[in-house]
Amino acid sequence: MRNPEKRRRAGLFASLAADPYRKLAAIALAIGLWYWLDRQITRDVDRTLRLEWVGPERGAGTGLVSRLAVLLPTDQVVGQQFFDGDRAIQDVRLFFAGPRHLVDPLEKGALDLQVPGFLSLDWTNRKRVEFSVADIQRNFQAPDEVRIRMEPERVSLVVEKLVDRPLHLDLEQVDLLVDEQLGNRLRRETAVFTPEKPLLLGPASSLAQFPAKGQKPLLARLRTTANERYLTAILELTAPPALGLRIVPTPSLTIQVLPNTRVFEFDVPLRVDDLALPEEMRGLYAPENRVQRVRVKAGGQLQSTLVNLSEDADRQKLADWAGAHLRLDVWIPPPGPGGTYGPEIVREARLVLRGPLQASVDRTECELAQPVSVTLRRRP
Numbered sequence: 102m103r104n105p106e107k108r109r110r111a112g113l114f115a116s117l118a119a120d121p122y123r124k125l126a127a128i129a130l131a132i133g134l135w136y137w138l139d140r141q142i143t144r145d146v147d148r149t150l151r152l153e154w155v156g157p158e159r160g161a162g163t164g165l166v167s168r169l170a171v172l173l174p175t176d177q178v179v180g181q182q183f184f185d186g187d188r189a190i191q192d193v194r195l196f197f198a199g200p201r202h203l204v205d206p207l208e209k210g211a212l213d214l215q216v217p218g219f220l221s222l223d224w225t226n227r228k229r230v231e232f233s234v235a236d237i238q239r240n241f242q243a244p245d246e247v248r249i250r251m252e253p254e255r256v257s258l259v260v261e262k263l264v265d266r267p268l269h270l271d272l273e274q275v276d277l278l279v280d281e282q283l284g285n286r287l288r289r290e291t292a293v294f295t296p297e298k299p300l301l302l303g304p305a306s307s308l309a310q311f312p313a314k315g316q317k318p319l320l321a322r323l324r325t326t327a328n329e330r331y332l333t334a335i336l337e338l339t340a341p342p343a344l345g346l347r348i349v350p351t352p353s354l355t356i357q358v359l360p361n362t363r364v365f366e367f368d369v370p371l372r373v374d375d376l377a378l379p380e381e382m383r384g385l386y387a388p389e390n391r392v393q394r395v396r397v398k399a400g401g402q403l404q405s406t407l408v409n410l411s412e413d414a415d416r417q418k419l420a421d422w423a424g425a426h427l428r429l430d431v432w433i434p435p436p437g438p439g440g441t442y443g444p445e446i447v448r449e450a451r452l453v454l455r456g457p458l459q460a461s462v463d464r465t466e467c468e469l470a471q472p473v474s475v476t477l478r479r480r481p
Contacts, residue, residue, distance in 0.1 A: 146208045147196045154180030154258060157220065167212040169193060171232065171258055177224045178260040179304055179345045185253040193256060195234075199247035212242055224262060231257045261304040268301040268318075270294040270352060275336065276317040280324050283358065287323070291357035294336075296350065303346035311340050321354050330463060331357055360400030360466045365407050367423040368392045371450070371475060377435040378442075386433060386446055386477040393429060395452070395473055400466035402458055426456040431475045446477040 151168045156175030173180060183190050195214075197207045216236045234251040243249060272292050279287065301308065301318075312318040321334040333355045340346045370392050375383050399407050410419040429450040436442055450473045454462055 143199060144201045144204050145196060145198045146204050147194055148207065148212060149192050149194050150212060150214065151192045152183045152190065152256070154260075165211055169195070169214050169216065169237070171216045171230075172220055173260065174220055174224070176263070178227075178262050181259040181261055181304075184257045184259065185255075190253070190256070194252045196250040196252070197243065197247050198250075203244055203247050207242065207247070214238070214240070214243060224260075227260070229257050229259050231255055261306065263302055264305045264308065265300040265302045265349070266308060267298050268348065269298055270319075270336075270354075274317055275319045275321050275354065276339065278320065278322045282361075283323060283325055286359040286361075288357040288359060293355045295353050295355070299348050299350055299352045301346060302349050303340075303344060307340070307344035307346055311344060311346060323356070325358055329358055330360070330465075331355055357465075360463065361404075362398040362400040362466065362468075363404050363408070364396050364398055364470050365411065365419075366394065366396045367420055369395050369397075369423060369427045369429050369452070371429045371431060373477065374430055374432045378433055379435075382442070385479050386442070387480060388431070388475050388477055392424075393450075393473065393475070395429065396470035397427070397452065398468045398470050401462055403454065403462045403467050406458065426454060426458070428453045428455060429473065429475070431477065433477070442479070444479045446479075447474055448477065449473065450475050 148167060151166060152171070153168050154171045154173050157172055159170075171180065195212075197204050215238050216232045217238050218232070218236050219230050222230070233255050234249050237243070237249065237251075239245050271294075272289055277287070301311075303311075316339060318339055320337045320339050322337075323332050323334050325332055333353055336348070336352045336354055338346055338348060371388050371390070373387060375386060406422075407419065410422055413419070430453050431448045431450050433442075433446060433448060450469075452467060452469050454467045
């Protein structure tokens with residue numbers, strides 16, 4: 102019994118091993134035929150795509166929303182509304198048909214299709230454009246082998262030509278949003294706009310509505326750190342995005358900021374500058390006191406120096422430093438033609454910083470807290 106069993110097994114193995122190349126070819130042929138037949142199977146998919154109009158720079162979608170984007174030269178026109186005949190619409194349905202392996206990927210995920218053929222049109226007198234499925238640009242998402250049908254079959258887009266007007270810039274037209282650190286430290290008189298007269302660009306109908314009554318057309322967001330002397334902010338339009346307005350080129354505002362200061366009080370020497378007087382009048386006018394008690398607003402490095410001195414156990418150090426590095430200058434201007442000065446002159450003093458800090462401390466970081474008037478009397 103064992104020999105016949107062995108012979109059957111040997112015959113089976115021999116038949117499997119016989120002519121291996123023909124058997125492998127048959128298997129390959131079967132696999133290829135199955136793959137070919139599978140690719141001949143067709144199916145249909147329909148998707149709803151949002152209609153958009155965009156400029157060439159926004160031709161690439163976000164990949165999050167399915168859309169059919171009409172490309173427009175947004176330096177000449179803007180889109181207003183899509184229509185199916187007289188009915189305003191916001192989306193279309195696209196029906197895809199073709200081999201299953203090409204249509205299956207279209208069923209899920211975001212689709213980004215475009216109508217690019219309007220970029221080179223003459224827009225001088227054009228107010229509307231129309232497109233059909235034939236105008237949709239094919240890409241890897243919708244290859245040529247896939248048939249596409251659109252509902253509605255034709256869609257029109259109403260457009261409006263862009264116009265411009267000069268926009269004169271001043272602070273009265275700017276809503277300033279400032280942080281708490283700035284407070285009242287902005288020096289409004291130092292505001293500089295770049296460029297001074299940009300263009301406000303948009304549809305004529307939108308320009309007529311902007312700005313709304315009682316509204317400033319521009320917005321500047323100003324943020325600062327403790328030591329900044331100048332701030333620069335991009336100016337933003339306060340117009341709603343739906344108006345389609347923009348400024349060309351984008352302007353900016355630069356404005357000086359007063360420093361954070363602290364007030365110190367000490368005695369400062371007076372110095373009379375009478376070099377503008379005729380030589381025979383020089384040295385004739387002098388203050389009653391050579392030193393005057395004043396309150397000084399100090400910021401930056403000067404503030405740091407004075408804080409350190411005021412916290413020293415030796416109080417005299419602060420007074421000595423002020424006496425060595427601060428001056429109250431009183432300048433006597435030349436008298437008018439044929440004029441002269443009487444026995445008394447009252448002049449406003451100016452605080453002057455001397456020494457190593459003079460080069461690095463801004464004028465706004467070393468000022469008198471209140472104006473100081475000095476009376477000069479003529480010597481007998």
